[in-house]
Every structure is written in C-alpha cells, then in structure tokens.
Amino acid sequence: MSTLGPQTLGELGEAAVLARIFPRLPESGATILGPGDDAAVLRAPDGRFVVTTDTMIHGPDFRLAWSTPHDLGWKAAATNLADIAAMGAQPTALVVALAAPADTDIAVLEGIADGLRDACEALAPGCGVVGGDLSSSATFTIAVTAFGDLEGRDAVLRSGARPGDVLAVSGALDLAARGLELLFERAVDDSGAADAARAIALRAEFAAELDAQLAPRPPLLDGPAAARGGATAMLDVSDGLAIDARRIATASGVRLDIDSTALESPTSLTGGEAHALLATFPPEVPLPGGFRVIGHVREGEGLSVDGIPYDARGGWDPYVDGVR
C-alpha cells in the first residue's frame, strides 16, 4: 500500500471500488430501478426488449499496452450497442460484468467507467449502465449485455433481403482493420510484444485508423433510422464485409453482389471490427442517414463481387485464428 492510500482493487475491496465507480457511470432513461438491489428494473414501453451480449478479453480482443482504460469502456459499449442498432432498435441500457486481477489500479476501472459514459453520451444519448458485477480474475475481461427498444416497430432481421433491393452501408469498412494492422506492425517492440510508447506515437500519426480500432464510433442512430426508412435486412459488420454479407445472403435466400468501385480499399471486404451497419433497402426508398450504396441484391445464393462469385472466407474466427 503506497503512502497515497489504497489504490488497487485488492487493497480497496469490492464495496469501496463500486462506490468509486458508480458515480461515473451514465444513467439510463429506461431505468425504473437502478443498481443497488439484487437486480435492476427497466422500462420496455412496447412490451418487448432487444438483448445482445459480447465480451472483450485481454489478449485476443485488446491489449492494455495499446488501449487506454477509456478506450476499453468506450469500445465495450460501442460494439454491443451496434448489435442493438443493427436490429433497428434504439439502445437503452447496458449491464457490465468486469473481471480484473486484484493488483489492478482503481484508476483503470475509473477510466473504463468514463469510457462507458462518454460512448453512451456521444453515440446513444439516453443509454446508460443499469447494473454490473465485479470479479477477480487472472485475465482482464469485460462482458457487456446491451438492451434496446424497438419503439413499436418490427425488428430488422438478416432474412428480409429481396432481389432488386440495394445493398448499403453506413460507417467505414476498412479503418478499424487497418488500425489493427498498423498496431501489429509498428506498436510492438523488437520481440513482437505490444509496446505502449510506440502505440501512443502511432496514434498521433494515424488517428483515424487507430481510433476506429481502439474506440470505434459505429453510426448507432442509423440503425433505427434504417428501420424507419424501410430497411428489409440489416446487421452489424463485425467479422468482415464478406463474412457478414454472406450471412444476409444465406438468411434471406438471395445473392448479394458488391460493387468493388464502391469500396474504399481491398481491406473493406475482409477487415474485421468495422462495426458499420450493412442493410438492404427497396430500390425506390431514399437512403437514410449515412447509408451509401455498395451493391445489389440478386436472385441466387452467396456473395459475388462485380458479378463474380467470391468464395474466400475473409475475416476472423476467435478459435480457428487464435490469439494474435
């Protein structure tokens, strides 16, 4: 214990840690009963709620040498809320289960709480943290479950694309993957280990790419906007455009044809973690928000690029590809 008083989670204990974190967390407009009891109670105004869960794990999903605590909180919120938005729902709330080594400094958790708050405020105003859990673990882990409100609309599924629809995307497809490539090439030391000083210098030089990877800004408001605007299918591009477009094709029983001239770079087709929204719209409707056309829905199956079948896998599997 330093002369500044207890600073690690182990020195402070669970109650003191929670007392330091709770005031920093964003409040949810859907809260009926917030943290502090056995469970929270939330509003579901149309008698339904949307739910998704996604976990970030030190090693496969992030490096503490590359991400600031604020980045971690931001990304954990943003990526989960993107799955809510991809259903056409308005994000309303999060619960956060955090597991960290006992020697973790409280400042790390405070930074994560600030990142959760700032991401909610910037990307999904009114969304907040309604509950959580704090555990001791050898592996730093952030498991988030997110909620949304369909506001009386049908959910936009992967299965609704129809031949003749346009294929459109909102958000960058290649920046996050290029950011990760840059980190692995240039933010490592001579042994290949993640290097914090080099990551800071790299971020100053390639802000757009590294921000897209470390603190992404998925266009969450375009999810409900797409639903209101008549989207027939939609998903969050998390594993790469090729993999995720094929998911819509399979679920809808159609072929998706991508126009290569509409893509920023070859990385757009395979780069993971874009957290862009990929949607199909009837040809006659004006595209809402930031959506731009990148292809068309055709009869058939699978994925093609400029009309030529595209069978490469593309993208990333946490088990097959392992820890990079």
Place this chain on the structure above:
Amino acid sequence: MSTLGPQTLGELGEAAVLARIFPRLPESGATILGPGDDAAVLRAPDGRFVVTTDTMIHGPDFRLAWSTPHDLGWKAAATNLADIAAMGAQPTALVVALAAPADTDIAVLEGIADGLRDACEALAPGCGVVGGDLSSSATFTIAVTAFGDLEGRDAVLRSGARPGDVLAVSGALDLAARGLELLFERAVDDSGAADAARAIALRAEFAAELDAQLAPRPPLLDGPAAARGGATAMLDVSDGLAIDARRIATASGVRLDIDSTALESPTSLTGGEAHALLATFPPEVPLPGGFRVIGHVREGEGLSVDGIPYDARGGWDPYVDGVR
C-alpha cells in the same frame, strides 16, 4: 487432432461449436426472436423487465477439478436466477457469455449447456437461453445475464422492511458453505491442489453439502410466491446471512434481530453462496412456500442475534479475501 475428429474449440472453430451447443440449450417462453441474429427479442408483458448479471471465474469461483461441466452450467443459471427471484420476479431468460481456452474439449461446453438446460427445467420451468457469446481466454469464465417478469407486481426491494415484520428464510443457509469447507479440507492433494478423484469420493459421502455448493437449488418459485404473499423486503443470501441481513437493515432503516435457535448451525450466520431467499413479512400474513421464521424486524439499525448487537463482518469479499 485425434483420429476421432476435431474435439477442441480451437479445432472445431466458433461456428461448429455453436452448432453443437445450440440444440442443447433450453428455450425461453418469452422468446420473440431467439439466437442467430445480431440480438434477441423478448417479451416484457407488463412493459418492464428485471435484469441482473453475475460471473463465475475459474479460480475464485470454481475449480474444474471439483465441478463437472454440468455443475457449472447449473450453478451459473441457478445463482443468476436467484437474483431475479429475489426481486419477486418470475425468471424468463438468460444470455450466456462463455470464455474458454482454445484447447478446451467441446464436451465441456456441451456439459455446461446441459447444466443450463436442466437447471432451468428443474428450478424455473419456461426459462431458457436466448443468446450468448463465445470467446477464447486463458481463464475459463462464464458470465450470465438473467431476466425476469414482475407479472404486473411491484418489485420487492431491500428497503421495505418495517418494525414488527417477521424475518424469514427459504432454503438452507449453511450447506453450501459446509460443502466448500469440505472441498478445501478433503478434496485436495498433498500440495493443497484441487483433486478430482478425491472430490468425487467426497461427493458420494457428503452429497447434500457438495451439491449445495456445486449445483445449488435455490427456491426460485418462492420469490414470486413471497411477492404475492406480501413480502415487504427480500434478497438473495449470497455473501452470508450476516452481511446480507445487514443490507436489508441498512436499506430499510431498521434493525434485524435473528433468533439463533432458528439457525441450523453457526455456519448459517456467515456461510456464503447459500442462495436462500431472505425476506420480511408483516406479522399477520401466512408465510408462503418454504419460508420459515428466523427473527424479527425491530426499530434501530444493524444486526443483532438474540437481541445482542452482531458486528463481525462475516462472509467473503472477492478482492479483500482474494483467491482461495
């Protein structure tokens, strides 16, 4: 890879693992849209839903040498659903985020899925798994978020106990803690490491204690029953009766007095992970389900036993007490 074909998560890959697990999972009666899209959609019939999250981590929360995979799934469901029941809500659904080393055998995940299913069927019929996430991690981790339906009633909070109420409990207070003591004393090898063979022999001898620790059966139906029966306050006894009773006392601005003759053993006061339901009821109402009186609500503050103030902490803090 063995001649039997791929068996580990790393050999199979995420899609094949999910295809093996999904058919084993229990379905939820609240499902509008189940797993397979970006998010699930659930019913919230009275326009609200109850939510809680709790994580089990290899090391502090379980040992693979002591728990079977079926135990792990069972306990992850049961402990989360106990927090839902403690609000007076009917458990409806779970989402499960599982992180495991890439060399984990698929049979472990199948066992966890079976445990989740059997716990839902036995303890909360109609409750099921509506979504999840699978990650690669050095530390085996099961993060569950659980949902419930208040069926139009008010939630039963910790803050509603009134002087004159009786204090009652449903479920055993000491068995789970005695089970853990037995495991640490007798299911370890000479170096103190968890020993699977000794755990199996011990479980045959002390089934009630070890089952209560490794595959608890919290009286989930008594949560909604308590709410219907007029409970004024309620919580799930997870950190020990002394700690948890004090939480009701603090939230309600009362003193709780426990009658020591009503407790099974001294362990009842301090033993963690009981997952019994502790509730207060007006003196005139008949106690529902398995509730039995163990004390009374008085004016004042804090906790007393047979009228004598009880100030010992009792129970367990994941950071202060560290990894056992």
